[in-house]
Amino acid sequence: MPQPSAVHSTFALERTLAATPQRVFAAFADPAQKRRWFIESDPHAVELFEMDFKIGGKERARIRFADGHPLAGRVLTNDTIYQDIQPARRIVLASAMSLEGKCFSASLVTLEFLPSEAGTDLICTHQGAFFEGADGPEMREEGWRKLLDRLPAELSR
Numbered sequence: 001m002p003q004p005s006a007v008h009s010t011f012a013l014e015r016t017l018a019a020t021p022q023r024v025f026a027a028f029a030d031p032a033q034k035r036r037w038f039i040e041s042d043p044h045a046v047e048l049f050e051m052d053f054k055i056g057g058k059e060r061a062r063i064r065f066a067d068g069h070p071l072a073g074r075v076l077t078n079d080t081i082y083q084d085i086q087p088a089r090r091i092v093l094a095s096a097m098s099l100e101g102k103c104f105s106a107s108l109v110t111l112e113f114l115p116s117e118a119g120t121d122l123i124c125t126h127q128g129a130f131f132e133g134a135d136g137p138e139m140r141e142e143g144w145r146k147l148l149d150r151l152p153a154e155l156s157r
Contacts, residue, residue, distance in 0.1 A: 007130045009137030015122045015148050019155040021088040021113040024120045027154050028091055028111060029053050037154035038147055043069040044076075057082045059093075074100055088113055097135075104134040124148065 017024055027033045031051040039049050039061050048062040059080040065071040077098045084092035091111040096103050107128040114121040126144060130136055135143075 005131065007134070007137065008128070009130065009140070010125070010127045011137070011141045011144075012123060012125045013141070013144055013148055014124075015151065016116060016118045016120070017122055017152060017155060018119045021115050021120045023155060024122055024151075025088045025091075025113050027151060029085075029087075033154055033157075037150045039063070041150070042066065047075070053082065053085070055082055055085050071099070077101075083108075103131065105130045105140070107140075122148070122151075 027037065031049070031053070034051065035046070035049050039046055043066040044063040045066060046061070047064055048060060051057075051059040053059075059078075059082070061078045063076050065074050065076070067073075078095055079098075080093050080095040082091065082093050084090060090113065093109050093111075094107070095109065096106045098104065105128055107126055109127075110123075110125045112123040112125075114123065124144060126140065128137065128140060130140070
């Protein structure tokens, strides 16, 4: 049997956050907030971030990796379409990532905001297809872990 042309993976990450579901939801829904904690970080420069947060709305982020990174100088683009939005309850998005214009993965991500005694239980479920040359499921899960670890700092602003 030939090698499959895509590797599929599903993972779920959970975080308990000391903020209301409305506040956590806002960190994903407000373009300025999302750019701060989700897009801006080393080792890259943000070349573009556009976000139209509505069902059917699109988000596009384009970054260029900095010197010293294994992909230094190369451009990564993430294109997203919002599939479902239930304020302070759920966001479902579909996205595709490209490196230098070549798509290497497609994902469906569900974010659930559940009220809890501590504030909010956030559940992030990622379902992905990774193509030849992709970062792979393990690296994608690690990337989401790092992003969600940055979220509490945004919530305390």
